Amino acid sequence: MLAVRSGISRIEAFDTNQFNAQIAGEIKHFDPTKFIEKKEVKKMGRFIQMAIAASVDALTTSGLQVTEENAERVGVYVGSGIGGFEVIEREHSNYLNGGPRRISPFFIPATIVNLASGYISIRTGAKGPNSATATACTTSAHSIGDSFRIIARGEADVMICGGAEACITPMGIGGFAAMRALSQRNDDPTRASRPFDRDRDGFVVGEGSGILILEELETAKRRGAPILAEIVGYGMSGDAHHLTSPPEDGEGAYRVMRNALNDAKITPDKIDYINAHGTSTQLGDKAETAAIKRTFGEHAYKLAVSSTKSMTGHLLGGAGALEAGLVVCALGAQVAPPTANLDNPDEACDLDYIPNEPRPMKLDYALSNSFGFGGTNGALIFKRFDN
Numbered sequence: 297m298l299a300v301r302s303g304i305s306r307i308e309a310f311d312t313n314q315f316n317a318q319i320a321g322e323i324k325h326f327d328p329t330k331f332i333e334k335k336e337v338k339k340m341g342r343f344i345q346m347a348i349a350a351s352v353d354a355l356t357t358s359g360l361q362v363t364e365e366n367a368e369r370v371g372v373y374v375g376s377g378i379g380g381f382e383v384i385e386r387e388h389s390n391y392l393n394g395g396p397r398r399i400s401p402f403f404i405p406a407t408i409v410n411l412a413s414g415y416i417s418i419r420t421g422a423k424g425p426n427s428a429t430a431t432a433c434t435t436s437a438h439s440i441g442d443s444f445r446i447i448a449r450g451e452a453d454v455m456i457c458g459g460a461e462a463c464i465t466p467m468g469i470g471g472f473a474a475m476r477a478l479s480q481r482n483d484d485p486t487r488a489s490r491p492f493d494r495d496r497d498g499f500v501v502g503e504g505s506g507i508l509i510l511e512e513l514e515t516a517k518r519r520g521a522p523i524l525a526e527i528v529g530y531g532m533s534g535d536a537h538h539l540t541s542p543p544e545d546g547e548g549a550y551r552v553m554r555n556a557l558n559d560a561k562i563t564p565d566k567i568d569y570i571n572a573h574g575t576s577t578q579l580g581d582k583a584e585t586a587a588i589k590r591t592f593g594e595h596a597y598k599l600a601v602s603s604t605k606s607m608t609g610h611l612l613g614g615a616g617a618l619e620a621g622l623v624v625c626a627l628g629a630q631v632a633p634p635t636a637n638l639d640n641p642d643e644a645c646d647l648d649y650i651p652n653e654p655r656p657m658k659l660d661y662a663l664s665n666s667f668g669f670g671g672t673n674g675a676l677i678f679k680r681f682d683n
Contacts, residue, residue, distance in 0.1 A: 321502030321609030341380025342462035371424030377613025380407035432668030437616030441530035458617030460505035491574035491603035502609030506617030529560025535671025546587030574603025
């Protein structure tokens, strides 16, 4: 992020010659056997493999060990917007070509959304709350927020939470392209995702996983955990407007940010930075800008705001957790990541969107937005940890 290096390139996973959109944030050399036994890999959809890989990294960083003593107090909450899309396509092809006997016995468990949580629970021995959510592009923000609530209610001390997505497939790309939602800047991939820029022409699909370890403060202190930040607020809302488009005034986005601020018990002027949903669509970027102005009033023009999807593409169900993790990194480094490719700002998007260069700055509170199809919204507020 701080190197402002885009991960967008031409798709290599399949032949895109017949597709209008031919670019994505594709993970080129992911080797699941670095994290998972080779014989187990074939039983899992790619989103599960990525979730396990991210959870291994998160657990290693946190120093958390699940033992017989704490297992019932450690839960898992990892979602996906779509699940094992590539497995569905592959097994449907097997069926068409060879009949029902060609369908793999691993088809269902490799595909369904909650199996990322299930596998992580089995592999770690975590016996606390085990769940998953599938709320489109808000999935992993909801996973983190719901985990926050679970700990606050005293139902667990630790939650392994986040999301994963892997739908850079013919049907995945073809479906979004059929909606006219994707950028067609195929000859200039690294500059295709350009949130808040007047020349934006749609979003770019990404893939991957973001996993956070949430832990009750005193529990974390007792084991000497490396505490990176504090989660202090969570908001939810529904647009009740349209399946895929937000209201022009961003009313649902306004309410979700307001709800998160109320939950955190802080005034709007406390927020220093927002990691915007900012997908690089015409309607979405304008609506989010309008919502930020309504939520923060005059303070909106003092905020630093950026969309890191300009470099990663849109991870759909994995986006909220990846971006929450980036907010945590920003608070720790006291540097806000930029919005890449913001060369000609849209006149309707007139906030400080940190164009093209990271910004060292004082960051105490930061907010992360996620909005999904169906009008489902989530917002998370994090605070710089002060012992």
